[in-house]
Amino acid sequence: MEQQIVKVKNRKGVRVIPGYGLCMGVTLTMLGSFILLPLCSIFFSTSRLSVQEFKEIVTSPQVVSGYKVSLCCAFCASLVNGVFGMILAWVLVRYDFPGRRAMDGLIELPFALPTAVAGIALTYLYSDKGWLGSLFAKMGIKIAYTPVGITIAMVFVGIPFVVRAVQPVLEKLDRQYEEAAAMLGAGRAYTFFHVILPEIVPALLAGAGLAFARGIGEYGSVVFIAGNIPYKTQIAPLLIVMKLEQYKYSDATAIAFVLLIFSFTLMLLINSVQIYMQRFNKG
Amino acid sequence: MKRITAVCWMIIVMVITVSLWMSGCVGEADSSTDGMEGTELLNVSYDPTREFYSRYNELFCRHWQESHGEEVHIIQSHGGSGSQARSVIEGNEADVVTLALAHDITAIEESGLIEQGWQEKFEGDSSPYTSTIVFLVRKGNEKGIKDWDDLVKEGIEVITPNPKTSGGACWNFLAAWAYWQKQDGGDEEKTQEQMGRLYKNVLVLDSGARGATNTFVENGQGDVLIAWENEAYLAMDEYPGEYEMVTPSVSILAQPSVAVVDKNVGDHGTEELAEAYLGYLYSDEAQRLAGENYYRPMNKEILEEFSGLFNLEMNLVSIGDFGGWDKAYETYFRDGGVFDQIYSGKE
Numbered sequence: 266m267e268q269q270i271v272k273v274k275n276r277k278g279v280r281v282i283p284g285y286g287l288c289m290g291v292t293l294t295m296l297g298s299f300i301l302l303p304l305c306s307i308f309f310s311t312s313r314l315s316v317q318e319f320k321e322i323v324t325s326p327q328v329v330s331g332y333k334v335s336l337c338c339a340f341c342a343s344l345v346n347g348v349f350g351m352i353l354a355w356v357l358v359r360y361d362f363p364g365r366r367a368m369d370g371l372i373e374l375p376f377a378l379p380t381a382v383a384g385i386a387l388t389y390l391y392s393d394k395g396w397l398g399s400l401f402a403k404m405g406i407k408i409a410y411t412p413v414g415i416t417i418a419m420v421f422v423g424i425p426f427v428v429r430a431v432q433p434v435l436e437k438l439d440r441q442y443e444e445a446a447a448m449l450g451a452g453r454a455y456t457f458f459h460v461i462l463p464e465i466v467p468a469l470l471a472g473a474g475l476a477f478a479r480g481i482g483e484y485g486s487v488v489f490i491a492g493n494i495p496y497k498t499q500i501a502p503l504l505i506v507m508k509l510e511q512y513k514y515s516d517a518t519a520i521a522f523v524l525l526i527f528s529f530t531l532m533l534l535i536n537s538v539q540i541y542m543q544r545f546n547k548g
Numbered sequence: 549m550k551r552i553t554a555v556c557w558m559i560i561v562m563v564i565t566v567s568l569w570m571s572g573c574v575g576e577a578d579s580s581t582d583g584m585e586g587t588e589l590l591n592v593s594y595d596p597t598r599e600f601y602s603r604y605n606e607l608f609c610r611h612w613q614e615s616h617g618e619e620v621h622i623i624q625s626h627g628g629s630g631s632q633a634r635s636v637i638e639g640n641e642a643d644v645v646t647l648a649l650a651h652d653i654t655a656i657e658e659s660g661l662i663e664q665g666w667q668e669k670f671e672g673d674s675s676p677y678t679s680t681i682v683f684l685v686r687k688g689n690e691k692g693i694k695d696w697d698d699l700v701k702e703g704i705e706v707i708t709p710n711p712k713t714s715g716g717a718c719w720n721f722l723a724a725w726a727y728w729q730k731q732d733g734g735d736e737e738k739t740q741e742q743m744g745r746l747y748k749n750v751l752v753l754d755s756g757a758r759g760a761t762n763t764f765v766e767n768g769q770g771d772v773l774i775a776w777e778n779e780a781y782l783a784m785d786e787y788p789g790e791y792e793m794v795t796p797s798v799s800i801l802a803q804p805s806v807a808v809v810d811k812n813v814g815d816h817g818t819e820e821l822a823e824a825y826l827g828y829l830y831s832d833e834a835q836r837l838a839g840e841n842y843y844r845p846m847n848k849e850i851l852e853e854f855s856g857l858f859n860l861e862m863n864l865v866s867i868g869d870f871g872g873w874d875k876a877y878e879t880y881f882r883d884g885g886v887f888d889q890i891y892s893g894k895e
Contacts, residue, residue: 286557293558294565325883326892385762394768410752410769493710493753495891506755507712510630511882512637512655 307525310518322519331501331520336527338412338500339480342419347473349420350427351465357428358435372428375421380485387418388490410492415500418486423476430472434465467539474535478528586619589821592642594629594715594804595758596779600677600841601646607837608828612821620821628756629715636661641812643822648715648757650674650805651873657807666807675803676829677843680864681723683794684764684773684780691771695796696727699772700745707752707770709760711881716757716802718881720774723800725880726865730798744890765791776802777858778842801864 393402508517629648835845
């Protein structure tokens with residue numbers, strides 16, 4: 266990787282690969298107008314509030330409980346996604362079976378499906394009158410309209426991130442490692458935990474991190490299944506919408522701002538863990 | 549032979565993209581007025597009026613064709629009343645708004661798009677049709693729900709949307725409030741306690757009226773749905789024999805309001821059309837159509853024609869009894885208001 270980047274200029278100082286300026290221009294324009302500008306508008310809108318006001322808004326009990334619900338559910342969902350996403354990726358990469366291609370395509374469905382549709386479908390399925398929900402209801406477990414339901418919706422929207430992150434790493438993984446481990450007398454579990462897992466952990470973390478961030482921000486599918494009871498099942502994005510309904514734009518952006526910080530810190534953390542692990546693995 | 553440097557390229561691309569983007573926006577606006585035949589009118593409305601306006605638009609288009617010989621296209625937009633109002637404020641170029649509560653239209657007025665005094669422009673506080681809040685229960689009414697008191701009993705599951713995101717839910721809240729005010733002789737504390745018990749029984753607090761109806765009807769949640777009268781009738785039409793309507797002894801006269809968005813019609817040159825569109829809502833045909841779609845017509849005589857359908861005996865309080873929308877909203881639904889207190893009390 267690094268070698269490719271170093272040698273882009275030849276001796277005359279002209280880049281070997283043409284189109285640098287053109288591509289960079291496109292990239293900057295896209296980044297600027299579609300990512301940075303909207304984010305800046307959040308900062309500007311929030312900066313209209315005084316520090317005191319900002320504090321009051323983001324620490325009000327309802328908002329704090331919203332953060333808690335969103336973060337806890339997103340965390341649980343990313344754990345579930347991490348484990349099952351990895352298994353899914355494993356199955357898709359390592360085994361050949363009829364319908365593998367179709368299954369592979371299905372993974373991305375949550376990306377393509379409008380989230381509201383997903384939310385309605387999940388609620389229909391998991392409410393205590395629905396197909397799956399009624400089975401659980403017999404055991405006394407309520408899924409829809411509880412935090413469990415929120416988590417399920419987040420698992421749904423997050424799973425592709427994990428699978429798509431882990432899959433290429435697994436594909437590239439040299440099977441000779443496993444063979445060598447087996448030859449040296451490692452058991453299957455030992456091989457998995459000490460040979461395979463360290464290789465895929467960075468990708469797994471990245472995928473789970475993306476799923477987590479997506480879960481925090483997820484609105485469309487969650488509102489349908491959440492029940493939206495204040496202090497119990499009210500997610501932070503719903504509170505943002507609520508503030509907007511009351512024409513309190515700055516309040517809404519203040520809540521959004523905190524969510525953004527959460528996500529950003531998380532991404533940063535995961536990235537640094539990844540870099541650290543890559544170095545560690547190489548060394 | 550000079551090379552165009554990388555930086556030059558970058559700037560060129562940026563300029564082209566941005567200008568294309570800008571011209572794209574302008575071009576779009578042009579084509580929307582030129583591309584279609586006849587005049588276009590955008591009516592931004594709220595959720596439960598979908599069925600009524602789709603029929604009213606046909607009626608009005610015919611009327612306009614006959615009287616002016618001109619073809620009009622009416623475009624409908626539906627959603628939660630509050631978010632619809634916000635979309636208009638943010639630049640959705642509505643010619644007319646027909647929303648769930650006057651408060652939402654006042655919000656548009658405050659942004660300067662609607663002139664002051666819109667409520668006096670049309671009859672009946674600019675509410676050509678009204679509705680009220682009723683209960684929808686499952687067939688047989690096994691839980692024996694007759695009035696508001698039955699909703700606070702142990703084990704009753706209630707479905708109603710969140711007043712903070714749904715205009716309809718504000719009416720629900722106020723109707724219940726009015727009932728207990730009457731019961732408790734105006735004792736605010738007692739009323740608030742009862743409201744607390746009511747919302748404790750609320751199983752799902754959907755963000756909009758249609759969402760709540762779906763939760764109750766499609767997902768089979770709850771024993772009773774507090775709903776607009778017309779929503780209750782629509783649900784009963786959709787699923788004949790599965791639901792029953794219960795009219796509580798006290799409810800509220802829900803007055804959905806209509807207004808011309810003065811600034812937008814000025815820009816589009818559709819003043820006359822927009823006025824006529826809303827004015828025609830008061831014609832006998834439209835009033836009857838409202839009745840057929842389970843809205844209570846404003847016209848008293850036509851309302852009488854539907855006396856078989858609507859319970860005209862109900863004791864209906866009006867928003868005036870709460871001191872108008874702005875005051876009611878400030879007291880009950882602002883952050884930290886009565887509604888928030890109800891929930892924070894039972895943390």
